[in-house]
Amino acid sequence: MTETQTKNSYLEMDLLRFTTAGSVDDGKSTLIGRLLYDSKSIFEDQLEAIERTSEQRGDGYVNLALLTDGLRAEREQGITIDVAYRYFATPKRKFIIADTPGHIQYTRNMVTGASTANLAIVLVDARHGVVEQTCRHAFIASLLQIKHIIICVNKMDLVDYKEEVFEKIKQQFSDFSSKLSVPDIRYIPISALHGDNVVDESENMPWYKGGTLLYTLENVNINSDLNYVDSRFPVQWVIRPLSEEYHDFRGYAGRVEGGIFKPGDEVVALPSGFTSKIKSIETIDGKLEEAFPPMSVTITLEDDIDISRGDMIVKPNNQPTSGQDVELMICWLNDKKLNPAAKYIIRHTSREAKCVVKDVRYKVNINTLHKIEDDKTIGLNDIGRILIRTTNPLFFDSYKNNRSTGSVILVDEFTNETVGAGMII
Incomplete structure (x- = not known):
């Protein structure tokens, strides 16, 4: 195959964007490091650098989290703070990974990383099972209309690779996910540290008959996720x-x-x-x-x-909704609380206008999915339903039907900071 043919075949390859989510220390960065490491997608100098750093720990393991945790504060604290994007490819597909933080105070970063994703990997620590952050991130993935979620039950090596532990967590999440609108949920038991079921099949879990994580990522069908009907x-x-x-x-x-x-x-x-x-x-x-x-x-x-x-x-026979009153589910991204009396700049596709918040309908308890109607103060990392009025009409679809024409961002007109990400209902 010539160099031109190789380049063309690479450009024509399918692209999958996915995000990782989960609670603190569930191993998100280590999992991505393992994916890159075992699929031979890192450069030799990168590998040498993390091996040198890992030797200083003296536990015999390569600290694969260093491949994604690039900020100095992240390395010092051993946590992920910002969204880290990584790119790699296999012969079957190209990938863009968004490694998002697990801390509650960085929920807005998770929203940013997941907003363009086709698929979400939610990690669960096999020792702790489904926790508050598991539910929070799964709900956000559902809210952002991510059609595919993979529940990776990590650290199976710390529970002796027991099938009953995996099945119990699978049942726990199934009970919660019945409230979500996610059509495709899959479960994979893994050990990111040792590489079990990440790229290679695990010899420690012969009871698991499904595909590895990389196999699933390579073969999940995302073509039907796009809207080919409404032009x-x-x-x-x-x-x-x-x-x-x-x-x-x-x-x-x-x-x-x-x-x-x-x-x-x-x-x-x-x-x-x-x-x-x-x-x-x-x-x-x-x-x-x-x-x-x-x-x-x-x-x-x-x-x-x-x-x-x-x-x-x-198309004349299939037009979007046109209007100035728009109902949104809003994820608030700013330290300054939503001010119903303030004017904001709204950006929708390539259109820009000013808007005011006419009403805050309710706030969502992200852990129980219950509506909070007695406290309508929306602050950093909160999610709620609001009604806005724009100065000029927008041409929109519901976010459920079209993620591009159904999404908006709100911008502070004085500081030019993005303060909210909205999904049109």
Whole structure:
């Protein structure tokens, strides 16, 4: 195979984004280190560096958590604070990993890491079983419409690899997950420290007949997770080349967030309501016969109609909801509490407007999933349901139907800090 063929085959490989979650010291960073280590996805100099550091501990084990815990404070405290992204590939698939913190005070970091994930790995310490943070992170994964969750029961070596321990934890989580809307939940007993069932099958657990973690990651089907029905194309940029050769060219650049677009399709531009037909779909590599999520393309139309950044190109018979009153589930990310009297900047796809919070419906007890209606103060790491009013209409779908057109962020208009991440109901 030539170098060009190898490059093309790599670029065309399927990409899986996944996040790790769980309580403190459940072994998330060690698990990712083990995945990278056993799948030969780390450089020799990285390996030598962590081996030197590990030798100083004197316990005979390579401290694989050092591959992800890069901040000085993380290494000193032995915990994960920030979201660490790592990239690796196998012959079957490319992966982007988000290693997220387990501490309650870093829930906002977990939300950030999981917001673009296709799959979540939730670690459970075999000695402790399902704990508060297990439920918290599983609920957040469900709220963020992650369709696939793998429950990795880690540290099986510390419970003598007993099947009954694994089955008990499996039953515990099954009872809790019946309240969640996650269609695909799988359970794998592992030991990240020793590598059991991470990349290689474990000889210590012959009773487990399922696949290893890497096998599951390579083969989980995520194609059906995208919305290929509701055609959505938020315009990010209007392209008007200055060159005389292309002086008649007017293209609308953006990313397809839903549905399938083809030349000849009738489309309508929102908010103007003007209609036209797609003339061509352009990319840097030439024209395409169709475009679908999550492709970034430039669409040209047969008619010159007024379209600018923040507008959306859709199909006439399948349009998103348009409105200024929007119901959200909000994850609060800022130390400063939500202020119902304050104005915030709302960013939705490529559209931006100002908004005010009209009502706080309730706050969620993340551990029991119960509604808290007598305390509507929403602070850092809290999750609640709110109603907002925007200055300009948004064109949106429910987050359940489309994660891209159903999500927003709230920004403080004075500090420009992102204060909240919202999922439209």
